[in-house]
Amino acid sequence: MTEGPGAMSADRFAALAGAYGAQLRHWPQSEQAAAAAFAATAEGRAVLDEAEKLDALLDLYTVRAPAPDLDTRILRQATARWKRRRWLRLELGLAGVGVAGMIAGMVMATILMPASLPNHRGFEENTAFSDTVSDFDTTEEGD
């Protein structure tokens, strides 16, 4: 039974029935048309009848619907998560406004203040905490 292009061999038909069972809708879509043609033969029907015996047993195994309140619990979980996320965004937004204000203030100070601090480096060198270079340069000290 391999005549014609697209025809299905008996071996392939049996292999598919052995894997997917007797219902052709479970079979690979690309092979369903050829399988349907083979299923119309006596050999094809016999193979499907055999596969159907196991399908009939598998169909007996049903799973009850989920507990009635499970969907409510899951939805509550989701909405709580979203509320937390929105709150966090709001907090971050407010913090962002604060940081932006601080940066704007610093920029303004940089623009307006240079004239009032002519000896910036000298100010650092004359603090009570000694030389600023040795305060920050730790690489030599560690060795």
Next chain:
Amino acid sequence: MTDADPDEDLVRRVGAGDEVAMQILIKRKLPRLVALAARMLGDRTEAEDVAQEAFVRIWRNASRWRPGGARFDTWIHRVALNLCYDRLRRRREWSGSDLPEFADPGEDPNGGRLEDMSRGVERALQRIAPRQREAIVLTYYQEMSNIEAAAAMEISVEALESLLARGRRSLRTILMRGADHD
């Protein structure tokens, strides 16, 4: 897998915090995830826990979801399956035994009663190798296409078919023998 993802718009809305979209997504996916986990674990309570944990992953990742890769349904199946395997591993550590690679046709799972058949199939599924069970659950019960199931399992379609064939053979051995005894 060039078809549009049917969940894409919904996931985008969930990512934007749309509560109605969350409700729709829960309604659409919760029964599927519970069924998947129940069949993988053979335990309904654990299955609901897995589904709940899977939704936490959804809420966490929805805003970062980008179409173009795996379908959302495939991705969430992978997430739920990973959670199932975590639990199966914990069970193995607890019991000190390895997960079975092949069917163990030791006892009759059917018990000879029609009303026990559902539980019999459940027990039979638990007795085959987890990867075989996963392949059968995805293609047969979750009705995923072979391409989607292979993507969820991160294997080739050929490997999927091999697992399916071996899994069904194992189940047949367990279940048919039980049926013959009735």
